[in-house]
Amino acid sequence: MARHFPIFIDLCRSPPLVVGADPALAAxxxxxxxxxxxxxxxxxxxKVPAGLGLAGVRHITGISYEGACRHFTGRSLVVxxxxxxxLDGSLSRQALRIGVPxxxxxxxxxxxxxxxxxxxxxxxxxxxSTGGYAPVLAQRLRxxxxxxxxxxxxxxxAYLNRIRQRLHALPAARRRLLQHRIIDGEAASWIVExxxxxxxxxxxxxxxxxxxxxCGGLHVIDAAAGDPAQLDRCQIEAIRNADVILHPPGHRPDxxxxxxxxxxxxxxxxxxxxxxxxxxxxxxxxxxxxxxAVPRVVPQREISA
Numbered sequence: 001m002a003r004h005f006p007i008f009i010d011l012c013r014s015p016p017l018v019v020g021a022d023p024a025l026a027a028x029x030x031x032x033x034x035x036x037x038x039x040x041x042x043x044x045x046x047k048v049p050a051g052l053g054l055a056g057v058r059h060i061t062g063i064s065y066e067g068a069c070r071h072f073t074g075r076s077l078v079v080x081x082x083x084x085x086x087l088d089g090s091l092s093r094q095a096l097r098i099g100v101p102x103x104x105x106x107x108x109x110x111x112x113x114x115x116x117x118x119x120x121x122x123x124x125x126x127x128x129s130t131g132g133y134a135p136v137l138a139q140r141l142r143x144x145x146x147x148x149x150x151x152x153x154x155x156x157x158a159y160l161n162r163i164r165q166r167l168h169a170l171p172a173a174r175r176r177l178l179q180h181r182i183i184d185g186e187a188a189s190w191i192v193e194x195x196x197x198x199x200x201x202x203x204x205x206x207x208x209x210x211x212x213x214x215c216g217g218l219h220v221i222d223a224a225a226g227d228p229a230q231l232d233r234c235q236i237e238a239i240r241n242a243d244v245i246l247h248p249p250g251h252r253p254d255x256x257x258x259x260x261x262x263x264x265x266x267x268x269x270x271x272x273x274x275x276x277x278x279x280x281x282x283x284x285x286x287x288x289x290x291x292x293a294v295p296r297v298v299p300q301r302e303i304s305a
Contacts, residue, residue, distance in 0.1 A: 004114065004131055005065070009101075011076050015058070017102035018042070019068045019091065019124040020081040021049040024105055028079050029054055031115060036076075043070045044082075069094040077113065108132035121154040152192040157181060159191045159199065171284030172217060173243055178206055180241075191228060216281030218244075218274075220289045221255070242286040246273045248292045259292035 005129060016032050018025055021043040032039045033056045040058050043049055048059045060071070069091055072078055072141045078095050080088050081104060092110040095102035104110040108131075117138040128138040150262035157246075160179055167175045182188060182203060192200040219238035221231075231239075238256040239245070248251045249267040268276050269290060277287040 001064075006127065006129070007129075008125065009076055014074055014076045014132075015040045015183075016079070017068075017071060017075050018079045020067065020083065021045055021052065022081040022083055022105075023049075025079065025081055026051045027055075028103075028105065028115065029057055032079075032122070033057065033116070034078050040071070040255065044072065048109050065091070073098055075100050077103065078109070079103045079105070079115075080110075081105050082173065119145045121149055124149075124154045124157050150192045152194065155191050155194065156188050158197060163203065171216070173241065173284060173286040176241055180185045181206055216283065216285045216287065218277050218281050218287050218289070221291055238286070238288050241286050242288040244277075244280050244287045245290060246277060246287065247290045251292065253290050 011032065016036055017040045018029060018032070019042045029039060029041070029052060033054055036056075038056055038058055039054075040060055041052060042060050042063050042285070043052065044063070044065050044067070044180075046061055050184060053059075063071070065084075065087055065134075072095050078091075078100055080091050080095075080102060082088055085107070088104050088107060089110055090212040092104055092274055096112055101104075101113045102111065103113055103115060108114075108168040111132065114129050115272050117126035119128075119142055119189070127143070128141045128144075130138045140204070154258055160182065167178060170178065181192075182199070185202070187199040187202040187206075190196070190202070217238075219235070219242070221235055221239070236258060239255055240260065241264050243261060244264045244266055245256075245265050246268040246271055253265070265278070268289075273289045277289060280287045
């Protein structure tokens with residue numbers, strides 16, 4: 001099965017469309033209504049079937065299931081479950097043909113996207129998917145994340161957005177470090193509780209403690225830690241927060257999956273890497289130097305007598 005790329009879709013621009021009268025679609029409608037102001041529903045019935053008549057759901061009548069495809073163009077997404085697998089397949093193919101994301105519940109082969117298990121801490125949204133392999137596992141992981149994240153945790157995102165301009169003058173690495181301190185420290189607890197004035201006082205103290213402009217950091221990952229499994233917590237955090245990663249020429253770093261997508265990758269001769277890093281840290285950048293790849297020794301098979 002192909003791997004699916006996770007994205008987040010704005011459902012306010014174009015109402016999602018649900019096609020079918022299956023009772024299982026009620027859960028999909030409730031989920032979509034939580035994120036879209038309006039959801040369109042085609043059931044091939046004059047009246048909305050029991051369980052599907054929700055506020056914010058617009059029932060479109062006078063259209064056959066076969067004719068529903070005329071309403072696919074421009075949709076943010078389409079969910080289909082008519083009770084006829086052949087028809088579901090035909091409608092799914094028509095949606096794919098015009099580039100509209102389509103989901104057919106319990107039919108992974110007919111889907112171009114999956115509705116994952118969602119943790120809603122608006123504006124923080126987390127979605128867990130197993131690509132259709134094990135929905136119960138995704139639900140269990142969602143439950144664990146919900147237990148871990150306080151209900152008011154979305155306030156932290158809103159707060160960080162509010163003080164963005166206040167932190168704008170700081171170098172990017174220092175700005176991220178201060179936000180990490182807010183998220184991981186007492187300030188986040190006050191924000192979640194709704195007491196932003198106490199959080200503001202802590203942030204003022206943090207700003208006073210900030211290093212001077214132009215003071216970056218250098219982290220050298222030694223050869224022994226070239227294996228991702230051997231990294232300690234400090235090394236992992238250094239890679240996650242790096243502005244620049246220096247790596248040996250001709251070698252794609254094995255640890256790249258830990259870095260930010262925006263990180264700058266620079267091929268550097270190991271003998272010259274520290275000198276290159278010095279000019280970068282002087283500009284306030286966080287720099288990580290990765291070691292050459294450690295050759296993997298493949299044990300020979302034992303020859304049985």
